[in-house]
Amino acid sequence: MATCELPAIEEPTSAARDALRTDTLAESVLIFLVLAVVQRLVGLVRAVLFCRWLDAEQLGRWDMAFGFLVLAAPLIVLAVPGAFGRYVEHYRQKGQLRTFLRRTLALCGGLTLAAAAAIYLARPWLSTLIFGSPDHAALVAALALSVVAVVAFNFSTELFTALRNVRLVSTLHLINSIAFAVFGTALVLGWRDGAESVVLAYGGACLLGASVAMAYLGRSWNAIPEDAACLTHRALWSKLVPLAGWIWTTSLLVNLFDVADRYMIVHCSGTAGGDPLAMVGEYHSSRVLPLLLASAAMTLGAMITPHLACDWEAGRRERVSLRLNLFVKLLCYALTCGAVAVVAAAPLLFGAALRGKFAGGLAVLPWTLTYCTWFGLSMVALNYLWCAERARWASVGLLAGLSINVALNALLLPTMGLEGVVLAKCIANFVVLLTVLQLARRSGFRTDRGTWILLAAPAAIALGPAIAALVLAAIALEAVVFDRLLRPEEKQLLAAGARQYLRRWGITAMTAQRTG
Secondary structure, eight states: OOOOOOOOOSSOOHHHHHHHOOOOHHHHHHHHHHHHHHHHHHHHHHHHHHHHHSOHHHHHHHHHHHHHHHHHHHHHTTTTGGGHHHHHHHHHHTTOHHHHHHHHHHHHHHHHHHHHHHHHHTHHHHHHHHHSSGGGHHHHHHHHHHHHHHHHHHHHHHHHHHTTOHHHHHHHHHHHHHHHHHHHHHHHHHTOSSHHHHHHHHHHHHHHHHHHHHHHHHHHGGGSOOOSSOOOHHHHHHHHHHHHHHHHHHHHHHHHHHHHHHHHHHHHOTTSSSSHHHHHHHHHHHHHHHHHHHHHHHHHHHHHHHHHHHHHHTTOHHHHHHHHHHHHHHHHHHHHHHHHHHHHHHHHIIIIITTTOOHHHHHHHHHHHHHHHHHHHHHHHHHHHHHTTOHHHHHHHHHHHHHHHHHHHHHHHHHHTHHHHHHHHHHHHHHHHHHHHHHHHHTTOOOOHHHHHHHHGGGGGGGOHHHHHHHHHHHHHHHHHOSSSSOHHHHHHHHHHHHHHHHHTTHHHHHHHHHO
16 A cells, blocks of 8 residues: 655654654554554443443533533634644645644644633633533533643644654553543542543543643654744745634534534423433433444544545545545444444443443434444545545535534424434434535545445444344445445455555565465
8 A cells, every 4th residue: 555655854863753753544544443442442441430420410511511622622722733634744845844833832822721711710601501500610610621631632632643643642542541531530439429520530631641742742853854944924824724714613513513412402401301411411321332433433534634635745636535435435334333233232231331320321322323423434534625625615514414403403302302312413414424425526536336335334223233233244245245335446455455564564474484
């Protein structure tokens, strides 16, 4: 599998060489999968323990608090780190990376401190907005502290993802996950079994991860060449701001799309499900495992962005389309397999691990898995629009999905309760996925019949694990025997990647030696 390699940097130190090294796309996926297994297991255990220790209302408060952090973090820094995947490579090749990093770091740092102060001063108003009551001002104060750490961690991971140092990024996520589990357990059991403990634990974990990343960058700073040419503010911001602006809009729509249903539960549920925050807690329990699948898809999507951008910059547009289309197919199949396994294990999880506290969450789990799968695939498909610098088009699909989500929630929530919320979210996510793919096709992205068949596969999750497993087995057989789901060129690309792995690990040579 061909990759775009960067010019060598002159004699950096060993630490710097490690920090600034780049990984190929194949290496990136392999490293991610290895470390992600541990990270996801830690995250799963942590989430299950929080569900065991917190009652439904406290769990609902944590869910709303986390939704606010995810929504606020990219908005505060104007989504500038979100553009790193597209432009870090550009300024690195032009020899202007030092200035680029200094200016973006200064901008994001100043904006973050100002936003944290504003959140603290607006505690009563934000408490009513987020939790439906002004009585949670202390929890909003914890959010003001945590948002600084969350922004710093996001900045670090976006930067090193753009530098294609997947080893470091995966390590940072693992550190964050383990630290969150340790800090959360200590605070919930040793201080207070409430949402405040979880929020502070999450902020502390993000701060630790960001500190490790910044120390790594500081040690390797000398490995970055001095600027080869002057980079004016006008030249930098006129290039960066348009893409960052559309990413900011897209991030706003994505995160609003994600949290809108919970905000509607808090403010519009009426008597459909009793205590609104308790209903959010039930909903949270149904999202514990599905969100692991969605976050894995989004992380992989972020990791392939620099590699696709590298091919795009080199003029290999057809290769970008081929690789991304194949990636979407394989990821869809893998996520659906994971979702079917979750449905099969759900009675044990909700009965034993969660003490049977969340029957409402168990009832809606299959459709929650379905919409999280479609959501993760939508975020991966957006890569083509990023590469084509048509980020603004992504807003069309997200706005359509958000509108449908809000309208259907207003219709179904008062009468169907949580089931109506999940059904509305499922329909809205499928609309977003279809819209994003159609917009990408207008920019040159090539899909085929196999793409659409595979994207429909997650709907089989709601039919039960046995039927869904049969559907997946039929898909696998068809893909191996025929060329309708996987085109010949896609199979060739997979074979080339497999051969590269074998050569990299010396397996081909060992096999030849044994046969000889």
